[in-house]
Amino acid sequence: MAKERALPPMLQRMWGREPVPRRGPRPRLDLATITAAAIEIADSEGLAGVSMASVASRVEVATTALYRYVDSKEDLLTAMADGVAPLPPEPAGRHWRDYLALWTRVQRDLLLAHPWVLSISRLSPPLGPRRLLWLDRALAALDGTGLDDGERLNVASTLTGYALTDAALVLSATAGFPEHDHTGIEGAADWGDLLVEVLDPETYPALSAVMRAGVMHGAEGWADDADFRFGLDLLLDGVEQLIERRARKD
Incomplete structure (x- = not known):
């Protein structure tokens, strides 16, 4: 009780x-x-x-x-x-995966529209009626998938975390580094060039190779929908496999 x-x-x-x-x-x-x-x-x-x-x-x-x-x-x-949170989309009539993809995307877009929310949401659990309504709808979308209550909560919190992280990356990539930064870095490409200079390929072989290949040039693509969807699909693929494992056990 x-x-x-x-x-x-x-x-x-x-x-x-x-x-x-x-x-x-x-x-x-x-x-x-x-x-x-x-x-x-x-x-x-x-x-x-x-x-x-x-x-x-x-x-x-x-x-x-x-x-x-x-x-x-x-x-x-x-x-x-x-x-600041709008009413969540309703899960009725949507497959759980389609709904959670939309659910996560809308959260990410909200953060991009109101960047200041990042400073609050990272430090506080949902307590108000709007944010808890979002959590309720995510749990409802996963009802009947075979996941237990704890797993459904973990899925929702993981997807919320992804929305927060992706929004932070997009905002940092598009806004550049803070004004008080004295490194001369103005964007992702400059950061990548700096890492090429400081990384020892023997100590950081994988990271050094990626940076030397120029991955940070054109990193404005972090703001593109394809990049957001790539990470989201990785997470949802994992949820789908978990659901399938639970179904095999039953």
């Missing part, structure tokens, strides 16, 4: 479980409005532009008034990571 625990105030608000006061004026704001304003700021300025003061200014209230709805910036980031 699951241990009962009191939800933190932010999660109560996200799940609509916060007690509604019976007296006094109705609140002027709500968490959804505040979250939407914070997402707009993050999209235009990055997470560095998101503060309690900037969000309060966007929704036209005093910063102190914002704390009535959000206890801290960390809570606000939690709400943003959930609020």
Whole structure:
């Protein structure tokens, strides 16, 4: 039996479980409005532009008034990571593999459209209603495949991890290296040329050979759909083989 625990105030608000006061004026704001304003700021300025003061200014209230709805910036980031997610596609009528391919792709595309989400999603498990709805739909798509509950959860988390990693690679390849970088590296090709210079072929035989072959030139292809699909198919092939092994055991 699951241990009962009191939800933190932010999660109560996200799940609509916060007690509604019976007296006094109705609140002027709500968490959804505040979250939407914070997402707009993050999209235009990055997470560095998101503060309690900037969000309060966007929704036209005093910063102190914002704390009535959000206890801290960390809570606000939690709400943003959930609020930016669209509703997941529905698995009904789709083969599990086709659905999970779409499910992973939409997550990757969301991260490319809102790069700041990477900084939050890598460090926090899904807690809000939107992100957990995504997890629910992935589990539903795998229902009837013969995988047990733990395996289905692992498949979903692995595919989410792939979406995060691929999005990070695409963004780094297209945006170049950070401004504070002093190596003179401006992109993947420069990085590959640098590795050719520093790698000792005797110590790093495989990596050195790949870099000397010029694999990093044209690495902008990381952003191409074919490259994303290549990695995704590797993962889904593994899931398919696992399902087949479970079926043979039965």
